[in-house]
Amino acid sequence: MAINWFKYSAPTTFYPLAGKLIPWFAASSAILFAAGLYLGFVVAPSDATQGEFYRIIYIHVPSSILSMFLYLVMAGYAALGLIFNTRLSSMMASAVAPTGALFAFIALWTGALWGKPMWGAWWVWDARLTSELILLFLYLGFIALHASIDDPRRADRAAALLAIVGSVNVPIIYFSVKWWNTLHQGSTIKFTGTSMQVTMQQSMFTMLAACWLYAIAIILMRVRSIILERERNTKWITELAEVKK
Amino acid sequence: MLEVSNLACSRGDHRLFSGLNLELHPGQIMQILGANGSGKTSLLRTLCGFIQPDEGKIAWEGSDVRDLGEDYFAEMMYLGHLNAIKDELSALENLRISAGLSGLPLNEADAIAALRRMGLKGRERLPVKVLSQGQQRRVALARLLVIKARLWILDEPLTALDVNAVALIEGVLAEHLAGQGMVIFTTHQPLNVAGVRSLSLS
Amino acid sequence: MKNLFGLLLLIVRRDLLLAMRRRADVLTTLIFFVMVVSLFPLGVGPETDMLRKMAPGVLWVAALLASMLSLGRLFSADYLDGTLEQMLLAPQSLSVLVLGKMASHWMVSGLPLVLMTPVLGLQFDMSVQAIGVLMLGLLLGTPILSMIGAIGAALTLGLRGGGVLLSLLVLPLCIPVLIFGTGAVQAVTSGLSISSHLSLLGALLVLAVAFTPWVTAQALRISME
Structure with a gap:
């Protein structure tokens, strides 16, 4: 039986579906956050060389992974919206951007917090931190461009083109920054010991899953408000129970 | 032949027109009527392909203009x-560059002849900024004489023109129509050309 | 093929002619570049050792900023007087037309910076060899800045605060150019080979020529809607 995927790409069907899904994602994210933080900050043993400071990686690593991955997700949705002219994809892209930027910011912040006890400086020009900073700039560019164009359709399309150019550029930027870093013999974050202890691994994955679910829940919430805002003049919106009230 | 079927267009949240149909055959001229803000310019820009219509199709000689490019x-x-x-x-440089952009390089003598016909004799080599508004419009309209296009889409061509220039344009339009050309235009000034059909946007 | 080349030539000649009639614009970019570079010694002190070390970075960043400054004008003048509409309707390849605009933009605002570099390099006590490599890097890199910048200029066309927004969009994308350009100078001063840096810059230039005109053309169509 063929499933009509395009049915779910229409805001009219997606809006109630997202509404039903959000509580599940939000609740499981909250549970996993609690479990992950408990595992990471209480159960997991302290690191041989880094002591207790290393525990910030349970926040730092998942947020940096998500910040990078969400950029690709955003660019993917934006490209879909640009090529197939599907409204929902473009709305998804603009819903992903702030969450991605938030994770990039958290990754930078926690990286700085980690750097202070490790290297004695809040900021070191480590290749990964620098790339993360540039990634944050790319997110901000996307958001700023989208915000400064009044016509939503032009904004979607222009920002989509920027996101695609950005995602093509990300590997080049990452490579060049890494190269620059090795030339200048900068400090690089390295894990002590090649194998992580099992509890450490478990808490890391729990936190990663928690962040994922959080991202999905918040993006769905944001896309729902974008749908309401963009489609405010359509009939189905005015017939929604929450709008009638 | 230009054929527009079921065209709908909106700016922002505002629907300008919908279900618009028109046909323009060789030798025909059509005026788009409507109050300010009724979407005349948007319609013309949609016909040029700048604006993607919300719905509907614009066909030239039977094929979609988006595919023709x-x-x-x-x-x-x-x-x-x-x-x-x-x-x-200068007017001369402007005209020759416009013609070059359209892929039809124009020699100096032809360009000067076109500008003279537009009543710009003696001003061909002056920088355009010293010309009056009406004269600048004449420089722009000189393109009609040198670019060989069958379909003319003219948005308020008569702005800033004096009576003589309007008469001149009427003559140019009549000539173009006689040569199986097509014109679609908007104007708020009277224009005397035989056989003008009109389409009202309301 | 000949037709495309003719179009390229037409646009370059047109833009150079316009630049000649508006010389002040060209000069402002160059003066800005010289001024920014000259301010650095005043800000950090006149020790020649430090200045020599800083010079490639300072010149490159100044070149980046100067090209951002001039990019705002790349399409906006044509946009405001309606010429850009006519360009989009020209029955010719928009990508080639855009490439022509990029080329003339570089000749007007990138090339003068490259030519000015030796004088500024001497201010920073750079060796002749280092200045040569710096110029070579700028020669390969400034066209890339014009091309990447053109995408930003096309996307921000007609927006309020377009200039600042343009820099915000384009500067992060220019980082690789900055890294390889300054890296080459540092390599030559520490006695290493410069070929890898310069060939990477060359590769970026080839990529930019291949893709940015088309992307910019799409951006222009989006912005003109």
């Missing part, structure tokens, strides 16, 4: 509110 651009000419001329360049 440059082949369509080669057969049409658009004259907008803006003159598309450079202040720093």
Whole structure:
């Protein structure tokens, strides 16, 4: 039986579906956050060389992974919206951007917090931190461009083109920054010991899953408000129970 | 032949027109009527392919203009509110560059002849910024004489023109129609050309 | 093929002619570049050792900023007087037309910076060899800045605060150019080979020529809607 995927790409069907899904994602994210933080900050043993400071990686690593991955997700949705002219994809892209930027910011912040006890400086020009900073700039560019164009359709399309150019550029930027870093013999974050202890691994994955679910829940919430805002003049919106009230 | 079927267009949240149909055959001229803000310019810009219509199709000689692309651009000419001329360049330079852009390099003698016909004798080599508004519009309209397009899309071509210039344009239009050309235009001034059909946007 | 080349030539000649009639614009970019570079010694002190070390970075960043400054004008003048509409309707390849605009933009605002570099390099006590490599890097890199910048200029066309927004969009994308350009000078001063840096810059230039005109053309169509 063929499933009509395009049915779910229409805001009219997606809006109630997202509404039903959000509580599940939000609740499981909250549970996993609690479990992950408990595992990471209480159960997991302290690191041989880094002591207790290393525990910030349970926040730092998942947020940096998500910040990078969400950029690709955003660019993917934006490209879909640009090529197939599907409204929902473009709305998804603009819903992903702030969450991605938030994770990039958290990754930078926690990286700085980690750097202070490790290297004695809040900021070191480590290749990964620098790339993360540039990634944050790319997110901000996307958001700023989208915000400064009044016509939503032009904004979607222009920002989509920027996101695609950005995602093509990300590997080049990452490579060049890494190269620059090795030339200048900068400090690089390295894990002590090649194998992580099992509890450490478990808490890391729990936190990663928690962040994922959080991202999905918040993006769905944001896309729902974008749908309401963009489609405010359509009939189905005015017939929604929450709008009638 | 230009054929528009079931065209709908909106700016922002505002629906300008919908279900619009029109047909323009060789030798025909059509005026788009409507109050300010009724979407005349948007319609013309949609016909040029600048704006993607919300619905509907625009076909030139039976094929969608989106698929034709440059082949369509080669057969049409658009004259907008803006003159598309450079202040720093002379009328002659402006005209020759416009012609070059359309892929039809123009020699100096032909360009001067076209400008003279537009009543710009003696001003061909002055920088356009010293010309009056009406004269600048004439420089822009000189493109009609040198670019060989079958479909003319003219948005308010008569702005800033004096009586003589309007008469001149009427003659140019009549000539174009006699040669199996097509014209679609908007204007708020009277224009005397035989056989004008009109389409009202309301 | 000949037709495309003719179009390229037409646009370059047109833009150079316009630049000649508006010389002040060209000069402002160059003066800005010289001024920014000259301010650095005043800000950090006149020790020649430090200045020599800083010079490639300072010149490159100044070149980046100067090209951002001039990019705002790349399409906006044509946009405001309606010429850009006519360009989009020209029955010719928009990508080639855009490439022509990029080329003339570089000749007007990138090339003068490269030519000015030796004088500024001497202010920073750079060796002749280092200045040569710096110029070579700028020669390969400034066209890339014009091309990447053109995408930003096309996307921000007609927006309020377009200039600042343009820099915000384009500067992060220019980082690789900055890294390889300054890296080459540092390599030559520490006695290493410069070929890898310069060939990477060359590769970026080839990529930019291949893709940015088309992307910019799409951006222009989006912005003109």
